[in-house]
Amino acid sequence: MPVSGVSDAGRDGRTVAEFEGSAEEAEAALLQAAHTYEHTLWKVRRREIFKCSSRSYFIRLQNRLATYVFLIQLAELVHDSDSKRLDRPAT
Numbered sequence: 001m002p003v004s005g006v007s008d009a010g011r012d013g014r015t016v017a018e019f020e021g022s023a024e025e026a027e028a029a030l031l032q033a034a035h036t037y038e039h040t041l042w043k044v045r046r047r048e049i050f051k052c053s054s055r056s057y058f059i060r061l062q063n064r065l066a067t068y069v070f071l072i073q074l075a076e077l078v079h080d081s082d083s084k085r086l087d088r089p090a091t
Contacts, residue, residue: 016072027054030074034059041068 016037019029034049034057041063050058055074060067 026074026076030055030057030072034072037070037072039068039070 016033017029019026021029035047037059038044038061041061043063044061045064046060046062048060050060052058052071057072059070059072061070062068
């Protein structure tokens, strides 16, 4: 979803956290990340978290100056050309 006031460079995806575990544990870790994610904002005054699915949350953060929105999603690594990183089958 395009976010008004944010340049294309600001829409780049980034890894918030890496996690290994069951699907249920990963979903719980994603929700925890939604509760703590602050990007580079200083003094978040209000946090709203909207559940899109068990694997996706829309976050709206407000500080004194502006409101910022983020979409965080759970993604499973299914291929890595550096085989040392995937020394076991994905679950």
